[in-house]
Amino acid sequence: MTTIRDVAALAGVSLGTVSRVLAGSPATSAESRQRVAAAVAQLGYLPNARAGSLRRAKTDVVGILISDVRNPFFAELAHAAEQEALRRGYVVMLANADEDAAQEQLYLRTFSAQRVDGVLMAPQSKDRVHLDRLIGTGLPVVFVDRVLPGLDVPSVTSDNVGGMRSALEYLVARGHRRIGYVGGPAPVSTAIDRLDAFVHLRAELGLPDDESLVQEGDFRAESGAAAVDRMLASGSAPTAVLAADGLMALGALAALRRHGVRDKIELMSFDDLAWFEELTPPVSAIANDATAMGREGMAALLDAVEGGRPVSVTVPTRLVDRRGAGS
Amino acid sequence: MTTIRDVAALAGVSLGTVSRVLAGSPATSAESRQRVAAAVAQLGYLPNARAGSLRRAKTDVVGILISDVRNPFFAELAHAAEQEALRRGYVVMLANADEDAAQEQLYLRTFSAQRVDGVLMAPQSKDRVHLDRLIGTGLPVVFVDRVLPGLDVPSVTSDNVGGMRSALEYLVARGHRRIGYVGGPAPVSTAIDRLDAFVHLRAELGLPDDESLVQEGDFRAESGAAAVDRMLASGSAPTAVLAADGLMALGALAALRRHGVRDKIELMSFDDLAWFEELTPPVSAIANDATAMGREGMAALLDAVEGGRPVSVTVPTRLVDRRGAGS
DNA sequence: CTGTTAGCGCTTTCAG
DNA sequence: CTGAAAGCGCTAACAG
Numbered sequence: 001m002t003t004i005r006d007v008a009a010l011a012g013v014s015l016g017t018v019s020r021v022l023a024g025s026p027a028t029s030a031e032s033r034q035r036v037a038a039a040v041a042q043l044g045y046l047p048n049a050r051a052g053s054l055r056r057a058k059t060d061v062v063g064i065l066i067s068d069v070r071n072p073f074f075a076e077l078a079h080a081a082e083q084e085a086l087r088r089g090y091v092v093m094l095a096n097a098d099e100d101a102a103q104e105q106l107y108l109r110t111f112s113a114q115r116v117d118g119v120l121m122a123p124q125s126k127d128r129v130h131l132d133r134l135i136g137t138g139l140p141v142v143f144v145d146r147v148l149p150g151l152d153v154p155s156v157t158s159d160n161v162g163g164m165r166s167a168l169e170y171l172v173a174r175g176h177r178r179i180g181y182v183g184g185p186a187p188v189s190t191a192i193d194r195l196d197a198f199v200h201l202r203a204e205l206g207l208p209d210d211e212s213l214v215q216e217g218d219f220r221a222e223s224g225a226a227a228v229d230r231m232l233a234s235g236s237a238p239t240a241v242l243a244a245d246g247l248m249a250l251g252a253l254a255a256l257r258r259h260g261v262r263d264k265i266e267l268m269s270f271d272d273l274a275w276f277e278e279l280t281p282p283v284s285a286i287a288n289d290a291t292a293m294g295r296e297g298m299a300a301l302l303d304a305v306e307g308g309r310p311v312s313v314t315v316p317t318r319l320v321d322r323r324g325a326g327s
Numbered sequence: 328m329t330t331i332r333d334v335a336a337l338a339g340v341s342l343g344t345v346s347r348v349l350a351g352s353p354a355t356s357a358e359s360r361q362r363v364a365a366a367v368a369q370l371g372y373l374p375n376a377r378a379g380s381l382r383r384a385k386t387d388v389v390g391i392l393i394s395d396v397r398n399p400f401f402a403e404l405a406h407a408a409e410q411e412a413l414r415r416g417y418v419v420m421l422a423n424a425d426e427d428a429a430q431e432q433l434y435l436r437t438f439s440a441q442r443v444d445g446v447l448m449a450p451q452s453k454d455r456v457h458l459d460r461l462i463g464t465g466l467p468v469v470f471v472d473r474v475l476p477g478l479d480v481p482s483v484t485s486d487n488v489g490g491m492r493s494a495l496e497y498l499v500a501r502g503h504r505r506i507g508y509v510g511g512p513a514p515v516s517t518a519i520d521r522l523d524a525f526v527h528l529r530a531e532l533g534l535p536d537d538e539s540l541v542q543e544g545d546f547r548a549e550s551g552a553a554a555v556d557r558m559l560a561s562g563s564a565p566t567a568v569l570a571a572d573g574l575m576a577l578g579a580l581a582a583l584r585r586h587g588v589r590d591k592i593e594l595m596s597f598d599d600l601a602w603f604e605e606l607t608p609p610v611s612a613i614a615n616d617a618t619a620m621g622r623e624g625m626a627a628l629l630d631a632v633e634g635g636r637p638v639s640v641t642v643p644t645r646l647v648d649r650r651g652a653g654s
Numbered sequence: 655c656t657g658t659t660a661g662c663g664c665t666t667t668c669a670g
Numbered sequence: 671c672t673g674a675a676a677g678c679g680c681t682a683a684c685a686g
Contacts, residue, residue: 054381091420114376114418279607
């Protein structure tokens with residue numbers, strides 16, 4: 001590998017001058033700039049960012065830790081966050097916790113070892129203690145989509161309560177009263193918020209509160225199918241089912257089809273996927289704005305990295321009506 | 328941040344001893360190991376990986392450069408590759424070229440600047456020159472899914488020709504002769520291979536070779552819709568349409584529906600997506616094994632990083648028949 | 655404006 | 671088995 005010394009030697013200037021030219025310092029003569037540029041081009045020199053960051057104590061690298069890239073919602077979110085980071089001159093290390101606490105922790109350690117400048121993450125909940133230590137070291141962290149209560153960390157989340165309200169009002173407007181709910185895994189904040197909102201609003205709207213209508217999944221497709229199986233096995237079937245995320249909606253769809261009630265029981269999803277439109281009948285959804293969450297989450301993180309004190313924000317959801325609220 | 332000196336001081340040994348203990352060197356006494364471990368625990372010390380890699384000239388970081396995480400195929404591939412890297416003790420920097428040559432180049436430079444140990448990538452084609460220089464520096468590179476011809480780089484690709492043969496034979500078995508094809512962007516190798524195979528096999532099977540039946544897209548949904556629009560506008564509609572990837576299949580589906588011919592024209596996709604099963608009628612597909620490609624691609628890359636000479640492999644495709652080949 | 659000189663935190667000889 | 675010392679490639683004072 002060619003180093004800055006090689007460039008200096010070839011350009012006939014000192015190593016310090018090369019560094020200054022490369023950093024765009026104004027304290028350089030036109031001639032130096034020109035000689036250095038020539039040498040760099042000739043040698044195909046590319047600065048070693050790791051060496052530089054060691055000295056500067058800043059890496060210009062941020063970590064993104066999400067639960068599953070294969071979940072379209074997170075894929076979109078990660079992509080938007082990455083674009084924002086790139087725009088502001090940072091590179092991203094993307095890691096997948098795979099909905100697994102041990103992997104989450106491993107990656108967090110790795111991020112620390114790499115001395116990333118900040119971490120944008122959707123926490124799995126559980127071990128608040130490790131995260132606490134991490135934040136204690138001064139590493140800027142921002143939560144996105146999910147939060148861990150009791151930690152003083154800025155967050156960008158979606159309006160789970162508002163979204164749930166739109167969803168239930170929509171289903172009620174379509175004539176449903178027995179509404180089943182496929183929730184997410186208990187420890188995750190979005191699962192908690194959505195379930196609480198569901199239970200609360202169900203009472204407010206005077207809907208039956210049969211407990212078999214509420215089933216827990218894990219934000220993966222299979223669990224959505226299993227939840228619907230349990231719901232139907234319980235005897236008194238719902239007339240509509242709301243799944244707490246897109247992947248579980250897919251599983252629920254498969255189960256409804258398998259039970260031969262795809263046309264009888266209406267499905268709705270908290271999270272919108274492009275292909276819902278192509279189904280017969282189509283599936284209405286509450287759209288989470290993954291792009292906005294990724295972009296704003298990263299913006300908040302970089303603000304924190306650069307010394308700011310970002311505030312938590314909530315991103316609104318949007319009802320995507322594919323069946324007509326009155327029909 | 329606490330450093331290795333702090334640990335040495337607290338443990339009452341020299342800095343070198345701490346380093347050896349941490350590296351698991353056998354040349355350490357039980358007592359040293361024990362004192363160091365205690366000091367590390369007490370200080371919550373985490374080695375600075377960047378400092379270490381500067382000295383070792385190895386980072387244990389590899390880069391993955393794909394065209395679009397939002398494409399489920401690449402999301403799955405990246406995930407599998409990441410798992411394999413993790414298993415072998417490497418961390419991944421994941422970057423998105425966004426089907427954009429400039430971004431691809433920017434990220435490649437970034438990877439070099441970070442001195443990653445290797446790069447797994449799905450090239451966008453075009454500027455072979457930059458890649459050439461990169462490889463010239465000795466950076467191990469492995470292509471996955473796509474290749475750039477004329478470069479001596481190992482690759483893991485899917486069996487595009489075999490897949491295309493299965494697809495066409497399947498459609499013919501279902502009674503189709505006028506088969507439309509929505510191809511990928513011309514410069515991408517998978518697009519070229521699939522198109523060549525399509526044209527070749529169409530002749531071999533004695534199918535009509537009306538040029539309006541072949542339309543070019545860009546591996547994104549909208550382009551699939553536009554391609555179908557053009558196909559239908561040309562007068563003589565096909566009885567079946569084959570899309571060269573899942574995202575374009577989604578777009579094609581929307582267009583067919585919009586034109587009211589969703590039930591008349593059969594759609595097939597080169598790339599399988601879980602929700603194809605939920606459509607009415609369902610969509611048959613050629614499944615690319617993204618998991619295998621990611622895993623094997625990363626395995627090949629790490630072999631190269633560790634001094635091996637991996638060979639290129641082809642991963643078979645699989646026909647997913649959701650309609651019955653004879654019906 | 656430029657060269658020289660310390661380190662950043664770690665690994666790795668080299669003696670002992 | 672262990673300590674001391676020399677860098678890895680770069681940035682950032684500090685004199686000039």
